[in-house]
Amino acid sequence: MIEVKDINVWINNSHILKDVSFSIEESSVVLLVGPSGSGKSTLLKTLSGVIPSAIKGTVKGFSNPPLESLKRRTMYVHQEPWFFISTPYVWSEVAGYTNIKSTNTLRRVLEEFGLGQHVSRTTYTLSAGEIQRLAFVIAVNSGKEIILLDEPTSYLDKRNSENLVRFVGKLSRDYGRTFVVVDHDLTLWSDYVSKVLYLSGGRLTETSENPFKEVTDYMNRELRPPNSGDGECLKIRVDSFKFPDSEEPLLTNISFEVCKGEVVVVKGSSGSGKTTLLKLIASGCLRNNKIVSSETRHCKAVLVPDNSLLYLSHPTPAEEVGVNGLKYLEYLGISDKAETPIMKLSSGERRRLAIASALSRNYEYILMDEPTAGLDPLNKLRVIEAIIKAADMGVGFVIASHDPFVEMIANKVVCIERS
Amino acid sequence: MSVLKRITELLRLITSLLFRSVFIYGDIEGRHVPIIINLALLATQILVARGGIERLLVVLASVLLTYVIRGSSKVVAYSSVLALIPSTWYFVVSLPFTMSFLTSALIALRVFTVSLSFLCFFYFLNPVEISFVLRLLNLGNLSLYPVLTWRVIPHVMRDMETALLVGEMKKVEAWKSLAIAVLTTEEYVSLYEEGLFSKPDYKPSYEYSIKHTFITLVVLATLILTLLLC
Numbered sequence: 001m002i003e004v005k006d007i008n009v010w011i012n013n014s015h016i017l018k019d020v021s022f023s024i025e026e027s028s029v030v031l032l033v034g035p036s037g038s039g040k041s042t043l044l045k046t047l048s049g050v051i052p053s054a055i056k057g058t059v060k061g062f063s064n065p066p067l068e069s070l071k072r073r074t075m076y077v078h079q080e081p082w083f084f085i086s087t088p089y090v091w092s093e094v095a096g097y098t099n100i101k102s103t104n105t106l107r108r109v110l111e112e113f114g115l116g117q118h119v120s121r122t123t124y125t126l127s128a129g130e131i132q133r134l135a136f137v138i139a140v141n142s143g144k145e146i147i148l149l150d151e152p153t154s155y156l157d158k159r160n161s162e163n164l165v166r167f168v169g170k171l172s173r174d175y176g177r178t179f180v181v182v183d184h185d186l187t188l189w190s191d192y193v194s195k196v197l198y199l200s201g202g203r204l205t206e207t208s209e210n211p212f213k214e215v216t217d218y219m220n221r222e223l224r225p226p227n228s229g230d231g232e233c234l235k236i237r238v239d240s241f242k243f244p245d246s247e248e249p250l251l252t253n254i255s256f257e258v259c260k261g262e263v264v265v266v267k268g269s270s271g272s273g274k275t276t277l278l279k280l281i282a283s284g285c286l287r288n289n290k291i292v293s294s295e296t297r298h299c300k301a302v303l304v305p306d307n308s309l310l311y312l313s314h315p316t317p318a319e320e321v322g323v324n325g326l327k328y329l330e331y332l333g334i335s336d337k338a339e340t341p342i343m344k345l346s347s348g349e350r351r352r353l354a355i356a357s358a359l360s361r362n363y364e365y366i367l368m369d370e371p372t373a374g375l376d377p378l379n380k381l382r383v384i385e386a387i388i389k390a391a392d393m394g395v396g397f398v399i400a401s402h403d404p405f406v407e408m409i410a411n412k413v414v415c416i417e418r419s
Numbered sequence: 420m421s422v423l424k425r426i427t428e429l430l431r432l433i434t435s436l437l438f439r440s441v442f443i444y445g446d447i448e449g450r451h452v453p454i455i456i457n458l459a460l461l462a463t464q465i466l467v468a469r470g471g472i473e474r475l476l477v478v479l480a481s482v483l484l485t486y487v488i489r490g491s492s493k494v495v496a497y498s499s500v501l502a503l504i505p506s507t508w509y510f511v512v513s514l515p516f517t518m519s520f521l522t523s524a525l526i527a528l529r530v531f532t533v534s535l536s537f538l539c540f541f542y543f544l545n546p547v548e549i550s551f552v553l554r555l556l557n558l559g560n561l562s563l564y565p566v567l568t569w570r571v572i573p574h575v576m577r578d579m580e581t582a583l584l585v586g587e588m589k590k591v592e593a594w595k596s597l598a599i600a601v602l603t604t605e606e607y608v609s610l611y612e613e614g615l616f617s618k619p620d621y622k623p624s625y626e627y628s629i630k631h632t633f634i635t636l637v638v639l640a641t642l643i644l645t646l647l648l649c
Contacts, residue, residue, distance in 0.1 A: 083614030087566040089446040120446040124573040310582040313591040
């Protein structure tokens with residue numbers, strides 16, 4: 001049994017966790033939910049010793065076993081999984097951090113998570129979903145007893161998410177491993193969790209109810225695609241595209257149209273080439289190449305990448321969106337952060353800021369990569385409603401997403417699969 | 420095309436070429452040759468390249484052969500374009516001094532050959548081997564750094580490429596996109612520190628390729644013979 005009592009955490013003089021107390025049975029799965037910015041990641045980082053060792057901060061409170069010994073038994077997998085991977089090849093990552101040394105075992109373990117064919121591949125060419133699965137493989141084979149997973153399914157499609165959740169349940173039940181998981185999807189985990197903890201404003205409560213039920217019910221009931229476009233469309237056509245390091249083309253025979261005022265959702269398993277497709281469309285718009293064609297011979301478009309920091313180009317949200325865009329900060333629930341330096345925003349806040357900026361700049365088409373990844377249902381709803389509003393005003397969207405709520409607002413769904 | 424667009428395009432091209440010349444292709448068998456032999460090959464190539472045109476051509480052939488036999492012929496095109504950048508520069512700046520097209524062309528060819536040799540060396544350098552050797556030398560606490568460097572550089576370069584693409588679409592000056600990319604890099608340092616904090620010590624394992632080591636030794640021996648005989 002792990003018992004934590006009255007834990008308080010301060011970072012940069014900001015009181016993040018307030019008198020947090022809870023207990024966790026060994027060999028159980030505990031789900032930690034709460035709105036963005038409520039301190040969920042901070043709690044995991046405190047339990048694993050990242051705070052105060054790697055992040056400066058003050059931790060006060062009691063824990064049995066003490067936090068110092070807990071951190072030696074704990075493996076924390078970062079919310080942005082690429083920061084968990086430290087070697088250039090998939091095999092070197094697994095062989096270097098686990099006891100799996102034989103190529104056959106390594107391949108078999110990776111196979112369970114659909115990574116068997118990527119043993120020799122470079123880790124920097126893996127998709128976000130593939131990196132997320134690789135991080136999970138290393139965490140569960142590292143020999144640590146307590147695994148802390150920060151949004152482990154945010155970049156995974158439904159099939160891979162369910163596979164991961166099933167595996168967590170199996171490891172907990174059959175091998176006595178303890179998991180604390182931050183995720184927003186309670187339904188996904190419901191068969192395996194023994195306890196749900198709800199964190200809001202730094203305070204923790206145990207709950208048996210789904211705290212997001214109202215919002216998710218609303219989304220299930222109300223979300224509809226926008227009224228379809230006004231006729232002016234972009235034609236997208238990729239006959240074949242392959243990376244220089246690959247023998248097989250990643251994308252073949254892809255052809256679809258996106259019209260102004262329409263939402264086109266691109267879905268497919270992780271690693272199927274969704275992000276690559278968005279980047280190809282983006283380059284096509286810039287250079288008028290044959291991938292993109294339109295009746296007006298131009299396309300004013302922008303790409304909002306999954307790492308939203310790469311979209312931002314101004315020091316504060318207010319400067320990023322300009323005077324006309326302040327209303328979008330309000331729509332997306334970040335108007336109180338208008339003057340906060342972007343480097344101090346959380347990843348969810350940056351994501352919403354990048355979307356607000358793209359919406360405020362009068363683009364005809366916006367290409368978005370996983371715009372709702374890692375957002376709690378309330379903020380997800382804000383983003384989706386903002387997209388519908390913009391589409392109603394004539395903006396065309398191409399969105400790569402695994403999120404079923406995003407799919408609900410699609411006028412068209414383009415499915416791509418590997419090969 | 421505006422100056423801004425040209426600069427952004429050039430930066431993206433160089434980033435992409437560097438990425439494709441050094442970091443692609445995953446872990447192929449050709450990258451499992453002992454670093455000491457690769458280093459000896461590079462040193463010999465530089466020494467032989469100090470001679471006349473015939474010796475330069477022998478070095479160039481050895482570099483191209485290395486790429487082809489060790490299974491990376493596709494990289495030659497990207498590396499050659501990248502090596503052309505300094506060689507063109509040397510050709511242009513040397514011309515007013517040499518006043519001879521041929522002499523400047525020879526200088527450019529030498530720069531091209533040596534640049535290509537370095538790119539070839541870096542391409543076949545296996546960071547896992549360096550980590551492995553460090554661990555064998557009881558320097559295990561340093562063994563993470565070579566692999567981490569090889570992981571982080573392309574990660575940052577890819578992000579820089581994306582930031583420049585988005586910046587171009589937003590019509591933002593290239594320096595602003597790069598400033599963000601630099602800020603991102605700074606943030607990456609602390610994010611990697613957080614991400615890797617609870618991972619156990621890195622214990623590299625590594626196997627050498629007898630076939631490719633033998634091939635490289637044959638190329639090396641040929642170059643040494645050239646050095647001694649010509």
